[in-house]
Amino acid sequence: QRRFIIEVQILFQENIVNRSIYYASQTIIAQGRRGKKYNYELNPVVTVVFMEFNVFADDRYIRRAKLREINGSCISDTLSFAFVELPKFNKPLDELETTLDKALYALKNMKNMTQMPKQYANTVFELLFSTAKLAKLSKEEQNMIDEAQKAKWDEYAIHKASVDTGLQQGRDQRSREIAKKMLLKHKPIEEITEFTELSEADVLAIKADLDKT
Numbered sequence: 001q002r003r004f005i006i007e008v009q010i011l012f013q014e015n016i017v018n019r020s021i022y023y024a025s026q027t028i029i030a031q032g033r034r035g036k037k038y039n040y041e042l043n044p045v046v047t048v049v050f051m052e053f054n055v056f057a058d059d060r061y062i063r064r065a066k067l068r069e070i071n072g073s074c075i076s077d078t079l080s081f082a083f084v085e086l087p088k089f090n091k092p093l094d095e096l097e098t099t100l101d102k103a104l105y106a107l108k109n110m111k112n113m114t115q116m117p118k119q120y121a122n123t124v125f126e127l128l129f130s131t132a133k134l135a136k137l138s139k140e141e142q143n144m145i146d147e148a149q150k151a152k153w154d155e156y157a158i159h160k161a162s163v164d165t166g167l168q169q170g171r172d173q174r175s176r177e178i179a180k181k182m183l184l185k186h187k188p189i190e191e192i193t194e195f196t197e198l199s200e201a202d203v204l205a206i207k208a209d210l211d212k213t
């Protein structure tokens with residue numbers, strides 16, 4: 001019996017693929033029971049992630065994955081994944097052909113609809129539209145989502161700036177250590193600045209510190 005993990009991600013998530021693999025793996029692990037004989041007969045886990053942001057570089061809006069050999073042959077269907085990037089799905093309403101087309105169109109555009117399109121009449125999607133009530137978000141709700149998105153971006157920007165600063169500090173420290181070694185070997189200032197990319201003033205300051213010792 002298959003087990004399904006269905007996610008709808010509105011805000012950008014870093015490492016979304018690794019995250020999905022992690023949660024799917026936890027579902028696999030949970031099938032084992034301590035204290036009982038366990039022969040590793042696993043129920044397949046299918047993970048479907050709908051994303052309101054783009055992750056992959058190409059134009060494909062659906063990406064499917066399983067455990068496969070390099071030549072493409074399937075080794076196991078224990079773990080299956082489908083990643084759907086809704087912003088890349090651009091079919092207009094009058095070009096929807098398959099049930100999948102209609103599902104993706106509804107997921108992407110329902111928040112902007114005021115009534116159920118005729119293309120969805122007498123289909124399994126009538127219940128979906130009825131449950132959703134086709135209600136638009138209030139301005140307050142939209143502001144809450146916008147603020148959450150902004151907070152996520154701000155957090156990422158701060159983290160990235162911190163990492164970049166740390167990397168630069170590490171490079172500067174290494175350049176200074178190299179400059180010290182070159183000065184101790186009496187290498188010319190010009191050669192040291194060219195090799196370490198430190199300024200002449202920085203190298204002279206390092207030399208002054210060495211002269212004091």
